[in-house]
Amino acid sequence: MKFLTTNFVKCAIKTCDSSLEAFPLQYSECELVQEEQEFNPEFICHMLDRLDWQAVIKVAKDLGNTSLPPNKPEDIDPIMEDSQAILRDLHTLLVETRIVEGKMICRNCEHIYYIKNSIPNFLLPPHLC
Amino acid sequence: MSRPEQLAPPEVFYNDSESFKYTSSTRVQHIQAKMTLRALELLNLEVDSPHFILDLGCGSGLSGEILTEEGYNWIGMDISPSMLATGIDRDVEGDLFLSDMGNGVHFRAGTFDAAISISAVQWLCNADSSNVDPKKRMLRFFNSLYASLKRGGKFVAQFYPMNDIQTENLLNAAKVAGFGGGLIIDDPESKRHKKYYMVLTAGQSERNINLAGAEMDAPETTKKVNRKLLKKLESKKEFIARKKETMKRRGKKVALDSKFTARKRRPRF
Numbered sequence: 502m503k504f505l506t507t508n509f510v511k512c513a514i515k516t517c518d519s520s521l522e523a524f525p526l527q528y529s530e531c532e533l534v535q536e537e538q539e540f541n542p543e544f545i546c547h548m549l550d551r552l553d554w555q556a557v558i559k560v561a562k563d564l565g566n567t568s569l570p571p572n573k574p575e576d577i578d579p580i581m582e583d584s585q586a587i588l589r590d591l592h593t594l595l596v597e598t599r600i601v602e603g604k605m606i607c608r609n610c611e612h613i614y615y616i617k618n619s620i621p622n623f624l625l626p627p628h629l630c
Numbered sequence: 631m632s633r634p635e636q637l638a639p640p641e642v643f644y645n646d647s648e649s650f651k652y653t654s655s656t657r658v659q660h661i662q663a664k665m666t667l668r669a670l671e672l673l674n675l676e677v678d679s680p681h682f683i684l685d686l687g688c689g690s691g692l693s694g695e696i697l698t699e700e701g702y703n704w705i706g707m708d709i710s711p712s713m714l715a716t717g718i719d720r721d722v723e724g725d726l727f728l729s730d731m732g733n734g735v736h737f738r739a740g741t742f743d744a745a746i747s748i749s750a751v752q753w754l755c756n757a758d759s760s761n762v763d764p765k766k767r768m769l770r771f772f773n774s775l776y777a778s779l780k781r782g783g784k785f786v787a788q789f790y791p792m793n794d795i796q797t798e799n800l801l802n803a804a805k806v807a808g809f810g811g812g813l814i815i816d817d818p819e820s821k822r823h824k825k826y827y828m829v830l831t832a833g834q835s836e837r838n839i840n841l842a843g844a845e846m847d848a849p850e851t852t853k854k855v856n857r858k859l860l861k862k863l864e865s866k867k868e869f870i871a872r873k874k875e876t877m878k879r880r881g882k883k884v885a886l887d888s889k890f891t892a893r894k895r896r897p898r899f
């Protein structure tokens with residue numbers, strides 16, 4: 502699962518729908534891989550708009566990265582030279598960093614979702630459906 | 631031949647051997663690709679601009695691979711571990727989630743620009759055990775899907791209803807969840823090739839769905855060509871080049887054209 506996806510996935514349990522704690526999930530015991538991917542600055546820019554930056558920081562911290570800027574980068578334009586470095590950095594973080602094993606925990610209900618072989622398991626036990 | 635939905639629950643039916651058989655069949659690959667392209671045609675997304683798409687019942691990624699070829703980024707959800715494992719083996723680009731869409735789409739509000747589902751939502755009509763209520767699952771599905779789409783986001787689902795009641799139930803649930811839209815039937819006269827597509831919009835969309843080819847009134851064509859329209863028709867590459875020129879004239883430094891500048895997508899077949 503790409504780092505990018507952590508900014509969108511939330512607890513699947515219905516009673517957590519309205520909880521502000523159900524996103525972002527808390528990441529623990531994660532194994533990461535870094536893999537070169539085709540750079541698509543337009544896509545990064547498109548997603549940047551809808552990123553919850555506080556959640557980016559929170560999850561990065563769970564994963565051991567505390568060096569992110571406190572605020573979302575602004576005025577990014579994929580055609581401008583001075584945006585390239587930051588877009589590259591975002592690409593490395595969001596698209597090239599993947600979690601292949603680990604746990605995601607809901608801060609509201611404490612349900613644990615396991616990531617195995619790159620696949621997060623969001624199947625729910627019958628009593629939570 | 632009986633329908634897979636009547637044989638066993640999806641995660642049981644799509645076991646290791648069935649997943650392998652399904653995914654490696656060139657006939658299946660071809661049909662799924664064709665239906666995915668048709669779904670994209672119906673979605674009618676802006677050309678050449680990035681989109682983040684959800685693929686529901688993504689299986690081993692046959693539909694997702696088409697999304698990748700067409701230049702889209704996507705996330706897939708499927709209930710069958712074997713299908714997903716086959717997808718991982720095939721190195722698909724999208725992130726894969728093991729989850730039951732009947733328990734809802736677990737992404738925060740406004741995550742996706744659009745969603746597709748190819749040959750999967752009919753499974754929602756089944757009750758595989760006595761404590762399962764298909765109506766409730768459909769509603770949970772459509773409600774959470776609606777929320778996960780951006781306002782005006784569209785959902786196109788090709789599906790295989792067993793009868794009209796299933797179609798009606800699915801469309802009803804979609805409507806209750808707030809979706810607008812309806813049903814498109816391709817090749818309605820052919821028993822073998824007839825295909826059902828639910829074409830839905832979550833709120834007002836700036837661009838309509840593409841109803842060309844649907845069995846409805848012919849779409850209006852605009853005749854007047856104006857400057858605005860011409861601008862719209864210029865290719866992405868022309869647009870980037872023009873924008874870069876403007877910026878250069880203003881004395882700004884623009885990025886060098888890379889081999890990815892308005893990269894052409896792989897040709898369709």
Ligand SMILES: C[S@@+](CC[C@H](N)C(=O)[O-])C[C@H]1O[C@@H](n2cnc3c(N)ncnc32)[C@H](O)[C@@H]1O
Nearest residue numbers: 640687688689692693708709710730731750753
């Ligand atoms: C015919 S396959 C299609 C897969 C893929 N969309 C394609 O075009 O090749 C149908 C898929 O729907 C999945 N499915 C069925 N019920 C599901 C559910 N409740 N939630 C998620 N996926 C489901 C099955 O596991 C199976 O992989």
Ligand SMILES: [Zn+2]
Nearest residue numbers: 512517607610
């Ligand atoms: Zn929860």
